[in-house]
Amino acid sequence: MDNDMYDAAIDIGIAVKEDPGSSSKEKKKKRRKRKRSASEASEGSTISKGDDGQQLGDAAQPISGASGQKKKKKKKKRHTLDNDTSLEQSSDVQKPVEQKKHLINMPPLTGNLIKERSNLPVYQHRNELCTLVADNDVVLVVAETGSGKSTQIPAYILQSGILKKSAKAAAASALTSGNTTSNHQKFGRSICVTQPRRVAAITLATRVSSELNCTPGTIVGHRVRFDDTTDLRGQSTKIIFATDGMLLREAMVDPLLKRYGVICLDEAHERSLQTDVLFGVVKRAMFARSTAVDEDMIDADFEKDRAITDKMREEALRLGLPTLKVCVMSATLDVETFQRFFPGAATIKIPGRQFHVQEVYTEDPQDDYLDAALKTALQIHKYTHDGDILVFLPGQDEIEDVASLLKKHLEELEHDDSQEKSRDIVQDIKGIGVSFNSGNSMIVNGVFICVLYAALPPDAQMNAFRPRPDGCVRKIILSTNIAETSVTLNGIKYVVDCGKHKTREYSSSTGMESLKLSNISKAQAAQRMGRAGRVSEGVCLRLYPEIAFDELQSTSVPEILRVNLSHVILQLKAMGIHDPRSFSFLTPPDKDSIVKSFELLQALGAVDKSLDLTVKGREMSKLPLDPVYAHLLLQSEKFECVSEILTVVGMLSAENIFFNRAGRGDADSGLATAAGASAHKRFASNEGDLPSLLNVYNAWKAEAIYSPSGKPSKHQRKKLGSGKMLHGDWCKQNFISGRALVRAHDVRSQISELASRPKEKNGLGMRVELSCDDGELIPFYKCISAGLFLRVAIRVPSANQKQAKTGGNSGAIPSRGHYKTRVGGNSVSIHPTSFLFGRIKPPKAVVYTEMLQTSKLYIRGVTQSKKEWFDEEL
DNA sequence: TAGGGTTTT
Incomplete structure (x- = not known):
């Protein structure tokens, strides 16, 4: 986001405020003040910074290229001037001057993999890094992929003794202020490193455990939903890798985040919803725990909540909590945003270790980026001998289209004499041909074509990670932006970037969500490019001209x-x-x-x-649920169907329960699609999607043997003969995602536990065993309708249907399932994935869980309803 | 007649 946009956002924020005492003028004044202290402090911290401390502006260079850089500088000009002015003024501002401590000298590394670890770029900066953390409340670490920041920095901080020192200092100051409780053993002794994704939290914890030569869950542990390895064996875990959602939950119970001395917000540049909220939550805890009350540091935004913050501060003082330090770790240079948020933050830049990636642009804009992607991939294949190709495409449809075209063209290469190189390759491995077809991947004339997107069954996803089968010369992976951050692919030498992605957007005016195709940001382009330089030098081919790149937004729109x-x-x-x-x-x-x-x-x-x-x-x-679902669950007791609703909300929180649910697909997967659709028929409820989900879960419970460990017990095995099947087999046979089902089961258990726990113990004291399953399920339908009363849609007969009624026949297929929402009055259609889609007699009234704008405005999660069931609620 | 990607005491 550029500065103007940021300022605009701030101004919106100001416009919201009702407090007449804090006019926007005053706010602006405060903001200026904050800026002043920010530049002042950063000026101070350069003393302890290393060589690259000054080079922040340059780090954009490898990302945006020469011309992009020029433009960026221009844009920043206004801001730079701002800073300059405030620098001049800074002398008249009294800020408590922190005594400069001498540079911390870190002891040699201990543990395992010492050679590898000392070769990481971050290793060279460990002394100044720890000094900065010791001297500042907030440190911004800008480090690119491969620098070792996520694994090494927490260990450095632990090793440096910073936590001990500040805990002791807090205890001492608590004693001098008459507080006799000494909590320096108890509080502020752990480091939390947050991650947007659970896989990252788990793998980092495992990695760091092995580096520090300790059993996972002792010194280092992870804390993600359904999986907490911290404080095993009675040890208090020192480094905790948590998902940011998890730390957010912790903050709801403990807003002071007492346990932690340092919190590292990793992958801050991704600006995920939870990370963004954490920023504010952590800032509040940090303020409450800071020893020196610097009025300038108090964000104007805190004024309204001052009373609560003051209470937190009293509590922090009473407990002798040490100061909370924050370390923001980001890969991109949007440091200004972070610095504005944390005035006075010190910044350090650590280079990444990436191989050089050559950037190539098209001369002209490409109207048909799918065709361009296809041609580019074929050209790379034709003119080069080795190196895998990763092609970024916006969605599943596009991926499947390109995959089948790619297959077709690679087959044709065989007969094309003009393409010498290709022919050679083809002849070498002719034997493999197209015989191999696993899931959605295929080998065509020695090229292993893999597709990769989130909705793909895990088995099929795995192909993209597997080494090339014998005899294959090259792997071409067609992927959505799942390969941008969520997964790491090895051996990619060529990246083809179409420059587009699909994003979920929410319109606050209509309350509607939509999926839109739009341009990626520069930061995303850099991330995509980086995928080519992990193991050797690479090439990134952008399917747009350089001038189009220059015009891209520098960072993506934050999720919030x-x-x-x-x-x-x-x-x-x-x-x-x-x-x-x-x-x-x-x-x-x-x-x-x-x-x-x-x-x-x-x-x-x-x-x-x-x-x-x-x-x-x-x-x-x-409840860790969307408020609408939380409401649905809370009122299920009244209808005596808590058990059914628990299942439904569990199933709804797991996406993609069904594989191959009806629809298109190419010739190869066409068969599987039909099979999937017919396999799902047995679960279909006449009443709609939510009862169908209930049917799936109940059938699974009745017919499948599931063991969380993966190995069924002896007792379970005995049942195998008597109509029961293993979880995996059951899912395969029924075209159900095993992973999603297990997730639904986990969510159900967690929420059930929470709901049944007595109110005194922070639960909801609900009777979770209440069930209405007598075959009719009427109370369940009533409950769904009453719970989703804001999402009711009433059928509108289409012109064709009216015609049909009066005896006319236009010959056209009557379009069924057109509805009007009761709130908002939107014209919507039932989504093709719904079990109610295409029904000859669609219900007059339905409730739905989701409204989504794609090619049309669709409702999903549709269940039949009746007027009298939802009427009284609105 | 169609689904970018995450994630929650």
Whole structure:
């Protein structure tokens, strides 16, 4: 996001504020003040910075290329001037001068893999890094992929003794202020490193455990949903790798984050929703635990919640909590945003270790980027001998199209004499031909074509990670942006980047979500390019001209600006943030978006008219569910169908339960598609999708043998003969995603536990065994309708249908399933993946779980309803 | 007649 946009966002934030005492002028003044202290502090910290401390501006170079850099500088000019002025003024501002400590000298590495670890770029900077952490409350670490930041920095901090020192200091100051409780053994002794993805948290914890030569779960552990290895064996874990959602949950119970002395917010540049919220939450904890009250440091945004923050501060003082240090780790240079948010933060830049990747652009814009991608991949294949190719495409459709075209063209290469090189390759491995076809991957004339997207069954996904089969000369992977961050592919030498992606967007004015094809950002382009330089030098072929690259946004739109915030708002309210509109967001969301969220929460009864959290809202906030589903669950007791609703919300939180659910697909997977659709028929409920999901889960429970360990017990094995099947086999036979089902099961168990736990123990005290399953399920339908009363749609007969009724026949197939939503009055259609899609007699009224704009406005998760079931609720 | 990618005490 560029500066203008940022400022615009700030201004929106200001416009929201109602407090007449804090006019926007005053705010601006405060902001200036903050800026001043920021530049002042960063000036100070350069003393302890190494050579590259000054080179922050240059680090964009490998990413954006020469011309991109020029433009960037121009854009930044205004900001730079700002800084210069404030530098001049800085002398008259009194800021508590922190005594400069001497450079920390880190002891030699201990543990395993010492040679590898000392070769990492971050190793050279460990002394100054730890010194910066010791001297500053906030340190921004800008480090590219391959620098070792995520694995090494937490260990350095632990080894440096910074935690011990600040804990002791806090204990001492607590003693001098008459506080006799000494908690320096208890609080602030762990480091938390947050990750946007659970796989990353788990693998990092495992990696660092082995590097430090300790059993996972002792010194180093991970904490992700359903999997917590911290504090095993009674040891207090020192380095905790957690998903940011997990730390956020922890903050709901413990806003001071007492356990931690340092919190590292990793992958900050990704700007995930949870990381962004954590920024504000961590900042609040940091402020409450800071020893010196620097009024300049108090963000104006805290004013409204001052009372609560003051309470937190008292508590921190009473407990003798050490200061909380924050380390923001980011791969891109959007440091200004972070620095504006954390005034006075010190910055350090650590180079990554990547092989050089050559950037190639097209001369002209490509109208048909699919055709361009296809041709480019074929050209690389024709003119080079080795190196795998990764092609970024926006979606599954595009991937499948390109895959089948690629196959066709590679087959034709065999007969094309003009393409000498290709022919040679083809002849060498002719024997393999197209005989191999596993899942959606195939080998065509020695080329292993793999497709990769999230909705793909895990087995089929694995092909992209497997080494090339014998005799294959090359692997071509066609992927969505799943390969951008979520997974790592080895051996990629060529990246083909179409420059597009699909993003989920949320319109606060309509409350509708949509999936849009749009241009990627420069940061994403850099990330894609980086995939080519992991093991050797590579080439990145961008299917757009350089001038188009220059015009791309520098960073992607943060998720917080793109999604429905009702869940986040509920969480913030539960954390005691009175007015989330004045919460300190890294990038404040649109005010309409917050207002819309409040409207929903109010309709659900989670907040009252004065927007205060109700008892029900408090209960809803305890559930790791979307507020609508939390509401659905809470009122299921009334209908005596808690058990069924637990299953449904579990199933709804797992995406892609069904494989090959109806529809298109190319000739190769056509067979599987039909099989999948017919396999799903047995689960189909006449009443719609939610009862069908219930059927799947119940059938699985009745017919499959599942063991979390992967190995069924003796007792379970005995049942194998008597109609029971192993989990994996059952899923395969029924075209159900085993992974998704297990996830649904886990979510169900977790929520069931939470719901059944007594209220005194922070639970909901619900009777979770209440079931209405007598074959009819009427209370269950009533409950769904009442729970989803905001998502009701009424059928509108189409012109064709009207005609059919009056006896006319146009010959056209009558289009069925057109509805109008009761709230908003949108014209919607039933999504093709719904079990109610294409029904001859569609129900007059339905409730739905999701409304999505793609080629049309669709509703999904559709269930039959009746007027009398939802009527009274609105 | 169609699904970018994450994730929650």
